Amino acid sequence: MNYIRRFFLTALISCSLLLGWVYLLGELMPEEPAEPMWQESLRQLHDLYRVTYRQSRMTQQQATQADADSLHSVAVIMRAIAESERIHCRICQQAIESLGDNAVAPTISETEVLTSEQVIQQKIAQKQTLNQEHLPQVIEQLLSDNNRYIARMLTWYNANNNYHILLLKACQEGNFTPDDAPAAKKDRTTAYYVCPTCGHIEAMELAPYCCPHCMTSRSKFVLFKHP
Numbered sequence: 057m058n059y060i061r062r063f064f065l066t067a068l069i070s071c072s073l074l075l076g077w078v079y080l081l082g083e084l085m086p087e088e089p090a091e092p093m094w095q096e097s098l099r100q101l102h103d104l105y106r107v108t109y110r111q112s113r114m115t116q117q118q119a120t121q122a123d124a125d126s127l128h129s130v131a132v133i134m135r136a137i138a139e140s141e142r143i144h145c146r147i148c149q150q151a152i153e154s155l156g157d158n159a160v161a162p163t164i165s166e167t168e169v170l171t172s173e174q175v176i177q178q179k180i181a182q183k184q185t186l187n188q189e190h191l192p193q194v195i196e197q198l199l200s201d202n203n204r205y206i207a208r209m210l211t212w213y214n215a216n217n218n219y220h221i222l223l224l225k226a227c228q229e230g231n232f233t234p235d236d237a238p239a240a241k242k243d244r245t246t247a248y249y250v251c252p253t254c255g256h257i258e259a260m261e262l263a264p265y266c267c268p269h270c271m272t273s274r275s276k277f278v279l280f281k282h283p
Contacts, residue, residue, distance in 0.1 A: 094155045094156075094201055094203070096197055096201075097155065097194070097197050097198050097201050097203065097206075098152065098155050098157050100190075100193060100194040100197055101148055101151050101152050101155070101194065102152065102157075102159070103190070104148050104190060104191070104194055104210075105145060105148035105149060105152060105159050106162040107182075107186070107190070108141055108144050108145040108148055109145050109161055109162055110162060110164065111141050111179070111182065112138050112141035112142045112144075112145055113164055114175070114179075115134055115137050115138035115141055115179070116134075116135070116138040118134050118170075118172065118175045119131045119134035119135045119138060121169075121172065121175075122134055122172050125172060127172055128246070128282040129246050129282065130172055130176075130227050131282070132246055132247065132248060132280050132281055132282050133223050133224075133226075133227060133248065135280045136223075136248040136250050136257050136280040137220050137223065137224075137257070139250045139255070139278060139280065140216055140220065140250050140255035140256070140257050141220075141255070142255075143250070143251075143252065143253070143254065143255035144213045144216065144217075144255050147209050147210070147212070147213060147254070147255075148213075150209075151206045151209060151210070154206065155203075155206075172227075173228070176224050176227050176228060177228070179220075179224055180221055180224050180225065180228075183217050183220055183221050183224075184221065186217055187214060187217050187218060187221075191210060191213065191214045191217070192214075194210055195207050195210050195211060195214070198210065209254070212254040212255065212256070212269045212270065213254075213255070215256075215269065216254065216255045216256055216257065216269075219256075219257055220257070223257065246281055246282050247259070247260035247261075247279065247280065247281035247282075248260060248279075248280050248281070249263045249274070249277035249278065249279055249280075250277060250278045250280065251267040251269070251270065251272050251276075251277055252272065252276055252277070252278055253267065253270045253272040253276075254267060254269045254270040254272070256268065256269050256270075258277075260279065260281065263277065
């Protein structure tokens, strides 16, 4: 009996030592780098975040310039679009964070001062490129990754971007006359609501009871108008 007891005791100690050695070896050995989840979706979202961040900053600066040029109706549209782009930027940031990463704001360098006409033409081209190339790719990648929630948020971005283009084109069609000039159009829309959840823009007099995209109540919309 003593022999059997010693045998089992020796086996137990040996197994404990072996398990301890295996654990220690696992702690000391470097782990294989794990393949991050949503890698391609994250890469595309980071690119979209940087583009949107720069657009929002540029639009806000141009609104100030439009006011200085007495293009107040243009400035109102620019401020509404800048707010919508800021919300799109936040959507991209939330999407990146929900996939386990952090969004880093890009460095904004000094740019050449452009006229309102030049900036609007440039922004229309940028937004058309976003809608035709970047956004469809990101949404398609998210759907293939089975992340329909984030894909839905970016469809808001895509729809709003289309409306931004329409507003900017309206600015091109005769809205560059200063508001106090005799030839200025008297029927210009000078007040817009922006949905704080998805960035949807609506003319104040046409604002629905709630946002048609995300169902946010009109009472929460942000108003932009010329004083």
